Amino acid sequence: MFTIDDLQKLYNSSNYIVFFGGAGVSTESGIKDFRGENGLYKEKFKNYRPEDILSKSFFFNHTKDFYEYYKTHFLNPNIKPNKAHDWLAKAELKGKxxxxxxxxxxxxxxxxxxxxxxxxxxxxxxYYTVKKNQPIDGLPIIIKTEGIPKDTDGDIIKPDVTLYEEPLDTKVVSNAIMEINKADLLIIAGTSLTVYPAASYIQYFKGENIVVIDRMPMNFKNFLQGNVGEILSKIKI
Known part of the structure; x- marks a missing residue:
């Protein structure tokens, strides 16, 4: 059985640790995950499924409803980093x-x-403008706009997030694969590894050890069950 002490030993002996995280990393901050027991996908909004709302076609066909949902579920100013985020930042500062x-x-x-x-x-x-495809400081506009947020020229503002029906940014993907490929320890946490193509990037890991942390049981040799922040905060940096 894999233990906290085992993770500590791997942490101590590794030189290039990469962390791959999903929604479960942020749940301890009060953000709902998507597929969990009380996740966003369990709740409909105006009879729409969240999977449909968070799609490119819905954004362009029902922009007002998209933003009403988006602002309610993704723009909570009171959300703060939790133990997992803090531990990772400190471990990066230490060079681990x-x-x-x-x-x-x-x-x-x-x-x-x-x-x-x-x-x-x-x-x-x-954020960026749809027609001009230009970056814009869109958050203040979105917060104060009741309906569809637009720039001074009337161009609709869109969050720089990948929606369903949209491809991932190729440069970002390339960077992620390169980092995973260089790692000697890969810590995967707070993800069910069911979101593709992101989950498929694990195949590029060529190192010795993968450690998986999640609240739900997963079939991995080096697996720790529990909250990500609680587990990571027990690892001495």
């Missing part, structure tokens, strides 16, 4: 964690102090 690859869009890793963060699905802190 080389990069954080995240499927989350909440920006909590950067808020905690992590520098080398690869955001596979974008960020709620970045």
């Amino acid at each position: 964690i080389k990069s954080v690859i995240t499927q989350n869009i909440d920006g909590l890793h950067q808020m905690a102090g992590s520098k080398n963060v690869i955001e596979l699905h974008g960020s709620v802190h970045r």
Whole structure:
């Protein structure tokens, strides 16, 4: 049986640790995951399924409803980093964690102090205009706009997040694969590894050890069950 002490030994002996995280990393901050017991996918919004709302076609066909849902579920200003984010930032500062690859869009890793963060699905802190395809400081506009947020030219503002029906950014993917390939220890946490193509990047790991942390049981040799922040905070940096 794999233990905290075993993870500590791997942490101590590894030189290039990469962290690959999913929604379960942020649940301890009060953010709902998607597929969990009380996840977002269990709740409909105006008779729409969240999977449909978070799609490219829904954004363009029902922009007002998209933003009503988006603002309610993804723009909580009171959300703060938790023990997992803090531990990762400190471990990076010590030179142990080389990069954080995240499927989350909440920006909590950067808020905690992590520098080398690869955001596979974008960020709620970045926006661009649809027609001009230009970056814009869209968050203040979205917060104060009741309906569809637009720039001064009337161009619709879109979050820089990857929706269903959209491809991942090729440069971001390339960076993630490169980091996984260089790692001698890969820590996978808070993800069921069912979101593709992100989950498929694990195949590029060529190192010796993979450790998986999740609240739900998973079939991995080096597996720790529990909350990510609680487990990581027991590892001495």
